[in-house]
Amino acid sequence: MPRDYYEVLGLSRNASEQDIKKSFRRLAMKYHPDRNPDDAESLAKFKEAKEAHDVLSDPRKRSAYDQFGHAGVSGQGGFGGGGPSDFGAGGFSDIFGDVFGDIFGGRAGGRRTHRGTDLRYELSLTLEEAVAGKDVSIKIPTTVECHYCGGSGAKPGTKPKECSTCHGHGQVRMQQGFFSIQQTCPACRGTGSVIDDPCKHCRGSGRLREEKTLSVKVPPGVDTGDRIRLAGEGEPGEQGGPPGDLYVQVMVQEHPIFTREESHLFCEVPISFATAALGGEMEVPTLSGKVVLKVPAGTQTGKMFRMRGKGVKPVRGGPVGDLICRVVVETPVNLTERQKELLRELDETLAHGGKHHSPHSTSWLDGVKSFFEKMGL
Incomplete structure (x- = not known):
């Protein structure tokens, strides 16, 4: 079971957005892999802090976490985790719609669409780049419609068949007493169709994994923990649902001077x-x-x-x-004998000046003398 996110960042539950950002920046600078190469413990702590920041810095995810704990944000961590619409895609609204759709006026039938999952990309910048801003190109893995089967999932030249269990609706209805319970069709898993001969390229999923290049405009002044949102650049939705977003997470490298x-x-x-x-x-x-x-x-x-x-x-x-x-x-170090001699001469002349040349030392010595007298030493 993961640790409490507030405990990970060393914050109280009423911490402000600024407190969350500052705490994450401090931990990130301490445990970042660039500063702790080949240190598994530091890497684990960095990932733990990053996961806590990703949830608590997003108002919707934080609200869900405050109400339901880790269960409210499960599946959010890592590249390709769930998106900000925590309860809009496969969450509580879908559950209640499945069970009580007829009673509460929810979905009465038809195929369910799902919003695509959000993606995260960690962008490492130098301090100079973060302060000045820049345009960068990034490559991210993504899924695209299979161009062999046109996204149908069926072998080229064939088509998916209507599901004989739900007759293309994607859901089945069961009567239990006064309740009419609506559930996802177990035969087609809500798609409304079945594939007898799947496409060998996408294995019936209708999608292929590819890599795409995106241009990201980094505004001047960003800092570790800042995120840049690219709307619609996440995973494509299922059954015609909208795509998720891509969040570019900024990580500023340690600087040798500043x-x-x-x-x-x-x-x-x-x-x-x-x-x-x-x-x-x-x-x-x-x-x-x-x-x-x-x-x-x-x-x-x-x-x-x-x-x-x-x-x-x-x-x-x-x-x-x-x-x-x-x-x-x-x-000064590695002094010659002549340099040492000159320093001894200087020290002797300064000693004669006492408080005039060394007020702090003289004041401190007077305080020590008074302390010893009080202690009878």
Whole structure:
């Protein structure tokens, strides 16, 4: 039995759409296969989080899940899972129509049509592609009408025969007391016809598996967890029913320099000890080119610098975010004897200055001294 979807994402049942998206993005970044190659446990957790997100991010599926649990959304996961019309195609409405069709004015006969299932395709993008947007071509497996038998399922040159049990209606009716019960014909399974000699190419299904190429317009600003809906590009419906939809699920790859949080970008900028102490200027990258970062004298590790308007323009509108640079003072390594000697001389001169040169260290040492005195140490 799958775990509770809210528990998987670490959310309460009244979580907002934004909470669901943020939680999935966090888990996806942690467990994505690109970051955890050959790690079966991480792959399982990634798939579990993705399945939970797919259900809870869709208002109709979430409503069904809240009311009926996993039974309400069974068959929704994975490529080729069920579509958003959870109860419109083979769901409760069909069940009640089968049993009580005559009483409640449901289907009185005729062949039942079924909406085609929705398909899902995971599209991996670089951060640059996600921010700028792009047109991509994707190839997906699909079913098409068999061109050998024209979709009839019967051997070329022959035709399906009318079902002798339901006489072409696809349903049979049984009288039980005061109730007239209508059920799918067991002989033809609701098609209204039977095939004596099936087509050898499609094996009587009337369909063939093929691959089709689609063009997807990715809007600027998309992020991990966003979905692009291509209406009518899912599996074709049965018995003349409408096709399902294709949902392109966006997954943004990890970037070597930037991390993204909503519309803002973050990066760490290493600076030398001398630059931190004396100040200076350095070039830092943005997604639109280079900018100059002015580092004031006396800068400490962890200092944040905000580059306004150098972040991401949200896909749903709003102001462009910022680029936030966090400087990290790099301790020099592999020093020569002369460099070590110079640093010792510098340290001695700084020690004489005390609070004037090292206010944080002096304040901390004073606090430690006071603590020891109180403890009697």
